[in-house]
Amino acid sequence: MSKKSKKAKAPELTPDELRHAYRVAVRNRSMDERIVRLLSQGRVKFAIYGPGQEMHATATALAWHKATGGKDFGFCGHYRSGTLVSMWSELTGREDFVKDVLRQQLSKATDPFSGGRQMVNHLIDIPRGILPIQSPLGMNLGKAAGWAQAQKLMGMSNGFVAATIGDGSTAEGDLHDTMNAISVWSLPMLVMVTDNEVAISTKPSEGRGIKNLDKYAKAFDLEFFEADGNDFFACYETAYRAARYCIENQRGAMWHVHGLSRLNGHSSAGNYRFNLEQTDPLGVFGPELVKRGVLEQSDIVTRVPGEGADYFAHHDLGRIMGEEDAIVGRWMQEVEAEADPDPNGIYEWTRPAFPQVDDPADLSSRPRTNVTYAGALRSAHKHILESRPSGVWGQDVGHLGGVMQATAGLKDLFPDRVIDAPINEPLIVGTAVGAGMHPDFTALPEIQFGDYSLNAYHWLVHMGNLYWSSLGQAKPSVILRMPSDPFGGGAMYHSMSLDGFFSAIPGLVICMPSTSYDAYGLMLSAADYGGPVVMLEPKYCYRRTNGPAFPQEPDPSDKAAVKALKDHIRRGGIPEIGEGVRVPLGKGIVRHEGGDLTVVGWGRGALYGLEVAEKLAGEGIGIDMIDLRTIVPPDMDLVFESVQKTGRLLVVADDRPFAGFHREIQAQVVEAFPGVPTKAVGMKNVPAVSQNEMIEEHTVLTPERLEEAARALLAGAVKSTGAAGWNWMPSRYITG
Ligand SMILES: Cc1ncc(C[n+]2csc(CCOP(=O)(O)OP(=O)(O)O)c2C)c(N)n1
Numbered sequence: 001m002s003k004k005s006k007k008a009k010a011p012e013l014t015p016d017e018l019r020h021a022y023r024v025a026v027r028n029r030s031m032d033e034r035i036v037r038l039l040s041q042g043r044v045k046f047a048i049y050g051p052g053q054e055m056h057a058t059a060t061a062l063a064w065h066k067a068t069g070g071k072d073f074g075f076c077g078h079y080r081s082g083t084l085v086s087m088w089s090e091l092t093g094r095e096d097f098v099k100d101v102l103r104q105q106l107s108k109a110t111d112p113f114s115g116g117r118q119m120v121n122h123l124i125d126i127p128r129g130i131l132p133i134q135s136p137l138g139m140n141l142g143k144a145a146g147w148a149q150a151q152k153l154m155g156m157s158n159g160f161v162a163a164t165i166g167d168g169s170t171a172e173g174d175l176h177d178t179m180n181a182i183s184v185w186s187l188p189m190l191v192m193v194t195d196n197e198v199a200i201s202t203k204p205s206e207g208r209g210i211k212n213l214d215k216y217a218k219a220f221d222l223e224f225f226e227a228d229g230n231d232f233f234a235c236y237e238t239a240y241r242a243a244r245y246c247i248e249n250q251r252g253a254m255w256h257v258h259g260l261s262r263l264n265g266h267s268s269a270g271n272y273r274f275n276l277e278q279t280d281p282l283g284v285f286g287p288e289l290v291k292r293g294v295l296e297q298s299d300i301v302t303r304v305p306g307e308g309a310d311y312f313a314h315h316d317l318g319r320i321m322g323e324e325d326a327i328v329g330r331w332m333q334e335v336e337a338e339a340d341p342d343p344n345g346i347y348e349w350t351r352p353a354f355p356q357v358d359d360p361a362d363l364s365s366r367p368r369t370n371v372t373y374a375g376a377l378r379s380a381h382k383h384i385l386e387s388r389p390s391g392v393w394g395q396d397v398g399h400l401g402g403v404m405q406a407t408a409g410l411k412d413l414f415p416d417r418v419i420d421a422p423i424n425e426p427l428i429v430g431t432a433v434g435a436g437m438h439p440d441f442t443a444l445p446e447i448q449f450g451d452y453s454l455n456a457y458h459w460l461v462h463m464g465n466l467y468w469s470s471l472g473q474a475k476p477s478v479i480l481r482m483p484s485d486p487f488g489g490g491a492m493y494h495s496m497s498l499d500g501f502f503s504a505i506p507g508l509v510i511c512m513p514s515t516s517y518d519a520y521g522l523m524l525s526a527a528d529y530g531g532p533v534v535m536l537e538p539k540y541c542y543r544r545t546n547g548p549a550f551p552q553e554p555d556p557s558d559k560a561a562v563k564a565l566k567d568h569i570r571r572g573g574i575p576e577i578g579e580g581v582r583v584p585l586g587k588g589i590v591r592h593e594g595g596d597l598t599v600v601g602w603g604r605g606a607l608y609g610l611e612v613a614e615k616l617a618g619e620g621i622g623i624d625m626i627d628l629r630t631i632v633p634p635d636m637d638l639v640f641e642s643v644q645k646t647g648r649l650l651v652v653a654d655d656r657p658f659a660g661f662h663r664e665i666q667a668q669v670v671e672a673f674p675g676v677p678t679k680a681v682g683m684k685n686v687p688a689v690s691q692n693e694m695i696e697e698h699t700v701l702t703p704e705r706l707e708e709a710a711r712a713l714l715a716g717a718v719k720s721t722g723a724a725g726w727n728w729m730p731s732r733y734i735t736g
């Protein structure tokens, strides 16, 4: 079958289709060269474009449209994919696409892709399967692979997805990540390498380690196709065959589009003078259509002797490009007159709105739960998997149920949607971002140990900025979970706290639940929310049963039922939690009330905070203990309300306070209440946690250190500077 479809014959193109391809190509060329002219006049600051890539682009779009019928499709190109997306847009009924590209080029409010937030050719059109093209080159591949994965998990058996990477960018690890995803998950995805034998200025001999793309593709069990990028007909045939191969076999392939020209240099940042030496694909395709009797000689653009750098000085546009150029010229004038974006709009599209959740009734009177934190997470996953198109992937999440047992039992229930992923964190998170952009799909990736999420750090940044940069069109519904804390002699790479690293990333919601109830309720709210959420889970908590009971738990007096529930969970079972439990995102909770000191904590910090609050209550000391639950965005109203009452603040969490999230809470409080005494306590400021448990204990947050800090604050060892002025003096001045 694979051999047969590798040779699938593309339907012959009609004269009208060929003329259409030519028209779209010259329209894009006209736009690009007019932009080059604006650059020379200083009317445009920066441009990146595609002259030299027009013919493989129109051929490819035509071929893919015929191969797919325009359905179950996804494509993530790069900044030279403008003509391809232009042709695809026309074939799928979108008009005046080039005018929209101009709007982006001129950063207008009317730019439908990004409202002036993004560079030109950073396109998106989710309903047409056009995924957000972003500047980090290789990451466009990962999004496409994720989109393919979601299509597959949603049962689309005819899906087809493609992505573009330039020849120089094949050195990025992203290609390796995506090739692994395509190979292991058998994704119907085509990796299209557009090869112009240069990367800005770097030559292949300097920048390309893969010497043989054919062998490279085969090593991943991907089929390999190649074509001369200046040959429209070869590209059309190959693009069709490659797409049909992927669709019929539901497998991946690589397509090497070689021999491409780069006619205006890399971008406007370098020499963008039109290059008259290289092959111009329009100069190949036009005469070919004349030879075939599809066009007249007077219809096509031809090279003429001319002076200077301007493309138009060296070309007679002919009838078709003349017509298109007139339209583009008119559009340019119209777009130049359109409104600029309102600078006051920068806060719009920062993140999706939070779902409305009734604040849970006061749960403090509930008995303690018998559901472990891991058990609650299993149940939350089950609920999400049952109720919406979704998938779980991560290392060992399937057969083993995750090393923390947070996904135990799920693979038996959802064998195809709970997936043991390759050991590649950028693959896990990147594909989740792509999958989560499907309007209907929720991706539930797990990172085995939070420490290794740092391999995928850029994906978190990317996930956080997609919504804003696309005016809400890219909305990755991703709940990324990972353990995050020092625990039990885990040593350096099984002990990191991630709150400090992640809270600095814009656009993410970050939760760190400390109780089973919150772990469950926040995860379900995150699924309803539909934007990117990171759940940091203390390893300390997985086997514990902290917080209030769920409504359906057996009454504590029913000892047999309680034992049965505990045994079920201990053996890896999934507890039934029932409908309706939700915890609002962005809302903290007061775990203990008191008027002397505000303690703000999250994760294990919140549990220790409660422990200390209860202990000090015995001495008549009143602690207001706030568990933030969601650390970003933090519930500062709740914190301010408490500090207003107590006049003192202690921030506690496992992570290092140094340059971390503790300091954000502290700083906001100090800004709101100048001079209020504050302290932050967490891990000591050393590079890592040691394996030796004595040293670990000495390094990390402990209830004793928390209590010590609380007492110091209460004793006034940290004095208010508000009334008395600065009370700090360099130690060298302190004598005696
Ligand atoms: C991850 C990343 N690193 C660096 C850059 C800066 N950059 C933009 S284009 C480019 C060269 C890309 O060359 P190639 O992949 O051959 O594509 P071409 O521009 O030739 O089409 C570089 C290094 C980037 N955009 N993304």
Ligand SMILES: [Mg+2]
Pocket (backbone or CB within 6 Å): 166, 167, 168, 194, 195, 196, 197, 198, 199, 200
């Ligand atoms: Mg290149």
